[in-house]
Amino acid sequence: MKKLLTLATIALAVVFAASIISPSTVAEEAAEMAAGELDGKALFTDTHKCNMCHAVPVAEIAAKTKNEKMKGADLGGKVEGELAEIAAYVRKEADIDGKTHKKPFKGTDEELQAIIDWLGSLEAQE
Numbered sequence: 001m002k003k004l005l006t007l008a009t010i011a012l013a014v015v016f017a018a019s020i021i022s023p024s025t026v027a028e029e030a031a032e033m034a035a036g037e038l039d040g041k042a043l044f045t046d047t048h049k050c051n052m053c054h055a056v057p058v059a060e061i062a063a064k065t066k067n068e069k070m071k072g073a074d075l076g077g078k079v080e081g082e083l084a085e086i087a088a089y090v091r092k093e094a095d096i097d098g099k100t101h102k103k104p105f106k107g108t109d110e111e112l113q114a115i116i117d118w119l120g121s122l123e124a125q126e
């Protein structure tokens with residue numbers, strides 16, 4: 001009987017410990033998975049409409065605007081060595097050649113990272 005009680009106590013302790021540890025771990029894992037599962041291409045074209053002004057020739061994406069003044073540089077092949085700067089740049093926290101981005105990025109860090117990861121992955125395919 002005493003042994004059973006000990007086992008029950010241990011079992012309870014394990015369940016209790018798991019309930020303390022797992023919620024945050026599960027939440028963190030869910031956030032990481034969400035970031036990894038975000039579709040950078042869809043965010044670029046549909047959610048944030050970067051393709052309004054930017055073409056991505058390697059992904060066969062054309063810029064939608066007909067206004068040449070609005071157009072930004074073609075992306076994909078041109079971001080070499082700049083991937084790390086893009087986040088701060090499109091948030092208007094940093095400039096490239098003395099100019100900041102036309103349109104401030106309004107999405108989440110995870111979304112921005114997914115877009116940058118996607119642009120970076122295109123480079124690898126070339």
Ligand code: HEC
Pocket residue numbers: 044048049050051052053054069070071072073074075078079086090096101102103105115
């Ligand atoms: C309203 C038009 C417009 C939209 C929308 C837009 N951009 Fe831009 N973007 C520009 C212009 C203009 C430049 C600066 C001129 C250039 O680089 O040709 C630029 C520059 C950039 C550059 C630097 C390119 C380089 O090689 O110097 C990156 C990276 C960039 N944009 C990413 C994005 C991303 C990601 C989005 C979507 C979240 C986006 N842009 C949405 C107009 C736009």
